[in-house]
Amino acid sequence: MSSRTTARRHRRAPSAPKTLDVPRKLPRQERAQATVEAILRATAHILRTKGWDECNTNAVAKRAGVSIGSLYQYFPSKEALIAALAERHAQEGLKILVESVAAARAREVPLSFEATVFHYISAMVTLHSHDPELHRVLVEQVPRLPGGQEVIRRTSSHAASLVRAWLDTQREHLRIVDLDVATYMLVTAVEAIQHLQVVHRPEQLSREVLVTELTHLVLGYLGVTRAGR
Amino acid sequence: MSSRTTARRHRRAPSAPKTLDVPRKLPRQERAQATVEAILRATAHILRTKGWDECNTNAVAKRAGVSIGSLYQYFPSKEALIAALAERHAQEGLKILVESVAAARAREVPLSFEATVFHYISAMVTLHSHDPELHRVLVEQVPRLPGGQEVIRRTSSHAASLVRAWLDTQREHLRIVDLDVATYMLVTAVEAIQHLQVVHRPEQLSREVLVTELTHLVLGYLGVTRAGR
């Protein structure tokens, strides 16, 4: 009574293999840009405040102040809409990281190894304290979207490459480890702790304590000797 | 298999208190027990193989080989059904942990601190390698269920109390830390890394490496001196 295929079906007759990236139509005019912007904002708002289940395209269009027809003019499906939002969210996050790295490099007096870790961890925590509800919803639900895994993978590997590159320059301070594994462990641990942080919402852990402890975690894992504490 | 007189049905009723706890009716006969079992198994199967979105009550009933009516005889709502499965899954997990702790304590020659950590981490990894797909779906979606947070909180605090109690006996080996915070960090880190492990499915990380690295992570965080490595 139902097709048991892998759960995704096409919308149009025999055409496009449905990727989630590009909007159906590149908005060239300002008006269109504003519309797209309004739709994405509305989507974010609803995901944030009402959650995944309440986030339907009609509600998004209404909140965005555009017609449902216009929404579909710019996003070929609900999934594409959310994927676009996820993409943008990921880019914003990456930007914070990249800027943090740039800031560290730009210092006249270079930071110590420990201070650098602290610096990066701070950036990560800042990153996640920005719109945590939206972040939570996206992290939980995007993997299920067709192509969602891809968005995540792309983002993580970008972040990982930054970390990996930096670790490479710091080999001398580390106990000998496989840098790829170490990178994976660090990126995952920091990311995941923050994720659960948002899910569980434990009030008892202040930002300061969190940053400190994550720094310990990372330094301890990398085998840096911590003198006098 | 039937054709019955029907007259009026289905009024909306004042929409019962909707809690997720008790099954609507306790199965007293063997047959009923088997039905409940079949339903839970079917739910797990579908969540595992088709995912959350495809897991609807009709599909569950069909796969369980029972009528939709039977499903609702034992579970007052779809949410209650999934919550029951989550509860059971959580209990199974806790059991593995508790047994692991008991095994460690029962040894004639006590394990070293490091070996104990290794022992526990192994148990955790074992735990998560059992039905990882189901675990992933539940971890991601149960929080959204009404009362889902509660199930999670109960389970986590049980697990945390085990860890916390053990840490308490090992104070001498640790750098001085707030044990509550340390417990949170450890439980979260280990849990979360495994979670992402399942989400990302990175094939490159073998079970052995994972256990080793997690042990490093934990020992490093706790500040244990690792001699000769």
Add this chain to the structure above:
Amino acid sequence: MSSRTTARRHRRAPSAPKTLDVPRKLPRQERAQATVEAILRATAHILRTKGWDECNTNAVAKRAGVSIGSLYQYFPSKEALIAALAERHAQEGLKILVESVAAARAREVPLSFEATVFHYISAMVTLHSHDPELHRVLVEQVPRLPGGQEVIRRTSSHAASLVRAWLDTQREHLRIVDLDVATYMLVTAVEAIQHLQVVHRPEQLSREVLVTELTHLVLGYLGVTRAGR
């Protein structure tokens, strides 16, 4: 996609034309009598307190403390169950009326015409103030049952015949009217006012005022001269 016949279908293959009167099986033993009694009581209770829509056979059986199977042993269908209750309710009502008539006739000093009307109206009001909720539900819903009209018709004509017979003996006090029409008007008016009384539940109309006004209504309609009022 659906059969547009007159809304009733049979339960069994090509058998019984479904009348609502007799229980499937005449209860000869005490135990059976008690069961039937419990079921009817439970039905009445649920209709009274939860209303028509909440009154389903499973709930009735549970409240009656018998299995659903037993319910169907004594009542071939939900409709038959309710019809039986309606029948019993009607009989109880008729009994009150009949007793009221007997009481009036048994008096040594006969009541005046006016007093007799007052006497009967009082009986009617008493009748309706007994279990008004159940009465309301039955009056509203029974007509829709197959055969429900019949129950009502039978009861009404019985009541009407009592009124009609009495009017016949009182011809001299009445303006000349068609006694059949008059009977219909009176029975209907008194019945209906009480019905709406229960539906609207206007608190402002006390039993005394109601009896008085209904008496006026009847006397006025029958054309009895009311001296000095």
Add this chain to the structure above:
Amino acid sequence: MSSRTTARRHRRAPSAPKTLDVPRKLPRQERAQATVEAILRATAHILRTKGWDECNTNAVAKRAGVSIGSLYQYFPSKEALIAALAERHAQEGLKILVESVAAARAREVPLSFEATVFHYISAMVTLHSHDPELHRVLVEQVPRLPGGQEVIRRTSSHAASLVRAWLDTQREHLRIVDLDVATYMLVTAVEAIQHLQVVHRPEQLSREVLVTELTHLVLGYLGVTRAGR
């Protein structure tokens, strides 16, 4: 006529405030107006011919020639749909009454008291002979709808106020009575007799006889002296 991508639907949502008042969306285009009209007409038709139990939203949509989705675009629930129909039916009825009152007042030679009563009763009977089946169903079932009592109360009090106002101007012709009580008795009696008229469908009572007898009933109750008959 379509086959669309579907993914996840239908979560239970916190089950909105459920009031019966406003249509979910005001139809702004002509087409929408026509749709609403068709839906209401279809509802009336089905209630009239098939009765309350057969009146389900799918049947209504089908008969209206619109999709079930369209129905829910304009009526948030089945109950709201029926309430809307009831409201409209009530308004139509009130309109007839108001016009009848206006017609009586507009006469150059005012009607006598008796003639006025006759005039009004005629209007009432006319009112009820218009779509009596629909009227019956609504009167019986609307009270059970959430908010249904309110619709009824509003309508009745409007009608009552018309009667009450008129009685007030005719005090001299009446035996002294509490006008509020009298109003209630009259409105109820007339309404209720007609109601039972529809329920019982006694063929023997022609419209003329009914009007005459109701007039007697009212005049008798109000204590008007009827000379020469």
Add this chain to the structure above:
DNA sequence: TATGAATGAGGGTTCATTCAT
């Protein structure tokens, strides 16, 4: 006979998506 587990047609409602205007 009594029990209660099982059945499944039926019905209310949602929401992604289309398309005529």
Add this chain to the structure above:
DNA sequence: CATGAATGAACCCTCATTCAT
């Protein structure tokens, strides 16, 4: 291009009724 009315497959859940034990 924008609009928003319309669509309908899909889904959750109820309850009258049956039948194996």
